[in-house]
Amino acid sequence: MPPIENDSGKTELKSRIQQLIDSNQVMLFSKSYCPYCLKVKDLFKDLDVKCNVVELDLVEDGTNYQELLVEMTGQRTVPNVFINKTHVGGWDKTSQAHKDGMLKQLLSGDGETYDFDLIVIGGGSGGLACSKEAATLGKKVMVLDYVVPTPKGTTWGLGGTCVNVGCIPKKLMHQTALLGLAMQDSRKYGWEFDETVKHNWETMKTAIRNYIGSLNWGYRVALRDKHVNYVNAYAEFVEPHKLKAISKRGKETMYTAAKFVLATGERPRYLGIPGDKEYCITSDDLFSLPYCPGKTLVIGASYVALECGGFLAGLGLDVTVMVRSILLRGFDQEMANRAGDHMEEHGVKFLRKYVPVKVEELEAGAPGRLKVTAKSTESDEVIEGEYNTVLIAVGRDACTDKIGLDIAGVKVNPKNGKVPVNDEEQTNVPHIYAIGDILEGKWELTPVAIQAGKLLARRLYAGASLKCDYINVPTTVFVPLEYSCCGLSEEKALEMYGAENLEIYHSLFWPLEFTVADRDNNKCYCKVICNKLDNDRVIGLHYLGPNAGEVMQGYGVAIKCGVTKEQLDNTIGIHPTCAELFTTLDVTKSSGGEIAQAGC
Structure with missing residues (x-):
């Protein structure tokens, strides 16, 4: 049959399709020669479930059926399965629903018993991107996000690490340091100024926090506009399809969903030595520190360590970086060492091949005075040093150990809490997915999480097939x-x-x-x-x-x-x-x- 040439014919056929969907427990749009259609039919036969089938290659207007089904579901391929008026999808989605128990729910007429189509755990860049995209595609979506305060009591708003305690404040403080260097250069270019130039930490900190506050508010507005239900509460699985949300005041509320996306991100790792949590800070604290940190010891050689040490030195502070082994592990070592050499030439001191063993408070204050005891990694030599602030930047741990993943059946790497997934970000539990920094063996970068989140939502709810490409991802380390x-x-x-x-x-x-x-x-x-x-x-x-x-x-x-x-x-x-x-x-x-x- 040729394409429908008028709106009335299209409306009539669409109504006929909808009537088939509404009046049959299982409605299958198929093609008689398609091997995946045969698999679906065999599945329902094994389940002893009768399904009504329209073979699109055998009916006169099959092409028009298929075009209208694309409009209605976003899916171009067959089989196209509906159960109790709910669109399930093709063979992959149907077999997955069978594995995770969703198919049984739908067949029993309980397909609408879940509170949400999707619950995203984590309000960072990846979680927000995934939730907004799913909501745009017509799904009922919830985002649960809660920031556990640091040992110093620091917390922040919606948006995750990047916006609040990562990329954004880091780049702005790096820019602050570059402006200081530009002022030094400017004299050679003819700029004359007599007054003493000095930096005001409070002014910078307040300006950056105000900007970040505007971003936090913008994310909340965006979720509201997309009709995403946002709850500021800590999520913990109690069943594979159910979790409890614990508010700041300890109130518990239960929510269920057909699918879940884990987007909990990471938090800085501590050293496990006396005095680390009592007296030290991490990058979670630095960007909203209410006072200038003064003479600072940075412990670690990660990109976070070198970036923070670099811009603090650029603000005119006395900075020492304590390095256990190599700089920027995982990056090209020639480039890493050249970046480190430049820092050293510009006043950053490096203590190489040492690890801290104890941090003690000599004097309370803002900042106070701390004594750090460290041991050589190559001998029994022990050294001591005094600093105003000690910043720990030795890596980050996935926030997966206290959200009930064992109850949900999700496997994690016991060494680092990372979540193994397949190439579609699916965990070993078919209805639970993961994106962002918690993924095993993937990039810990904001744009990667955003891309993965959007594409995942489109695959789940728009019949798309494009997967996130984790190869050849460009990145930058904002050292001086x-x-x-x-x-x-x-x-x-x-x-x-x-x-x-x-x-x-x-x-x-x-x-x-x-x-x-x-x-x-x-x-x-x-x-x-x-x-x-x-x-x-x-x-x-x-x-x-x-x-x-x-x-x-x-x-x-x-x-x-x-x-x-x-x-x-x-x-x-x-x-x-x-x-x-x-x-x-x-x-x-x-x-x-x-x-x-x-x-x-």
Whole structure:
């Protein structure tokens, strides 16, 4: 039958389809030759359930049926299953519903007994993205979010780590430090000012917290506008489809849902030594600290440690970083060490190969005075030091141990609390999914969580199939001399392909804006790692210099598109910029050639 040519014919057929759905316990739109349709029919036969079937390839207007079903459900494929007026989906969704008990509920007519179609546990970037997308697709959605106060009593509003105690305040404090450096440079450019320039911590902290408060409010408004039910309460599973929400005052309320998404994120790890929780702070506390931290010891070598240590030093504070082993574990080590060397040249002190064993309070105050005892990792040497503030940044732990996942049957890695999932973010319990920082072996980055959350909602409720791509994700570490990368580190590339199959192009450089200020001559560095076995395709790209995130974002697109070294060479750069270096690299590591730049 040709496509429906008028609205009345379309309305009539749509009404006929709806009548079939409404009047049959199980309504199956199928094609007689489709193997997945046969699987669905066999499933209902095994369950001794009668289903009404329309074979779209055998009825005269089957094409029109299918087009209208796409409009009604968002699903283009067959089988297309409805049970007691509820759209279930295709074979994958139907078999999944059978495994998790949902099919039995629907067949018994109890499909509407759940309070919500979806409950998202966690109000961070990923959880908010997933919940809003699901609500947009017509589902009844709840978000449960509760911030457990830090040992220092710090807490915050809706939006998760990134907005409140991560990316946003970190970048703004990094910008504060860059502005201080810009003022120093400005004298060389002719700016004259006589008054003493000093930084006011309270002014900066208040301005940043006010901005974050506006973001918190914006997220609440967005959830309300999308008709997402938001509850500020701690969630804990009591059954596979039921959880209790515990409010700040201890009131417990039960909620049920057909599906759940875990988006609980991570919190900073403590050291487990005397005095750590009593006297130390973490990044959860730093960004709203009511006083200037003064002389600060940063314990750790993670990106959080180096970023915080970097901007505190940029504010003029006395900063020491205590490092157990290497800097920026998991990142390219040449880039990490160059970033660390730059920090050291600009006044950050490093205590390498030491671990703290005890923190004691010498004097209370805001800030007070603390004594830190540390032990060498290579000998029995013990050292002591006095600081105003001790910031712990030794990693983060997944917030999965106290939400009843064992009761729900969800498996977690017992070592780190991370949740293993398949390539569709599905846990071992079919109706429970997980996204964001708690995933085993995935990136701990805000944009990744947002992308995963949106795509998950579309797969669950719009018949979509696109999955989150966790490969070649660009990222930036906002140390004083910023480091960005996309693709493999040099260590990983060597491990995967061997030195004989790689060509690595590299260069030092001196940004034009640094030249008049006469600083950091040839301290910036970039390199491109190419796979000789695949037409010199770029498999790793690394940059250490100003505006690193802005530089890497575009090259991240290029790498996703499979850029080769020849294509980089054939791209005309924008002059005079740092980003153009990637279009002119011609010295390889293997050649041993000179890489210092004399000028533009």
